[in-house]
Amino acid sequence: MAIRIKVDECVGCGACVASCPYGAIVIKDNKASITDACTLCGACESSCAFGALEFEREKAAAMADAGTFSGVWVFIEHRDGRIRNVSLELLGEGRKLADELKEELAAVLIGSEVEGLTKELFASGADTVYLVEHPLLKTYTTDGYTIAFTSLIQKYRPSVVLVGATNDGRDLGPRVAARLQTGLTADCTGLSIDPETRRVAWTRPAFGGNILAPILCPDRNPQLGPVRPKV
Incomplete structure (x- = not known):
């Protein structure tokens, strides 16, 4: 856009x-x-x-409607040289989705001098790790990470993108979704594959937490959502 x-x-x-x-x-x-x-x-x-x-919006609309999207991606958060637990949890959930969809699971690692973390990501179930390194990406910044993450998605076209419902994830997810003109389901507490549409069913609390509502993004790609820790 x-x-x-x-x-x-x-x-x-x-x-x-x-x-x-x-x-x-x-x-x-x-x-x-x-x-x-x-x-x-x-x-x-x-x-x-x-x-x-x-x-x-022509470019974003074309991305949403044309071509084949494939792959489940997890945005990896890290602090002081260690991967945050929420990202490792999402790799586990992403593995389940990828296996059911028969697609690849990829981890997206953005930062500076973080290549050493890739071994743990592969050991945690990732088939592929997309690594973006630059000194200016050493710590999370809204603009830098949004540009890097959006560019990767536009190039490789995953069908599902998971981010943690953390301070960084809640900042990053909506901005990426807006640039790609796709849907976003916030604060998810459960993930599954809808058997009829083969789309992700994002479960989140509604009406003050009194009910759990499954939400589908039927027409736009990638499907994107911040997921709460310990899902």
Whole structure:
């Protein structure tokens, strides 16, 4: 997804500037301009009364509808050279989904000087490990990890993506889903494969936890969800 300013229709009123929670829109020469701080969150989309903001979704839509998606991916969180338990738990759950779907299970490891962790990921059930290393990725940052993770998904096209329902996972998951224009089921407590559709049934609490609701994402890929620890 991208944002384009229709300069002929922009009157420089500043409504979009006020709507942006990241301060990513500025007025230059009486026209709106998007800066590098933009996260494509979409908050400004409905702010322009003159139709000068255009969201270009063609690339994301094409990704959702075309080609074959295959593979179950798990985003790996790590701290101080150790893999977090939630990621190891998700590898176990991902293994079950991958086996039932007859697809590959992959771990996605992003960071700096973390290659040594790959052995544990293979030992925990991963068939493949996607490793992205750069000094700027040593610690989690919203923009850096979102760009790296989204780029991998766009290139390799997994059908299912699992992230932990942690502070980092709850930050990363929605941003990746928004950029890919796919669905996201938050705070899942259970995972299974729907026998009719062969899609993931994401179970999450509803109505204050009084019921557990299975949710399917029938039309978009990849299927993505933050999953609570100890699922």
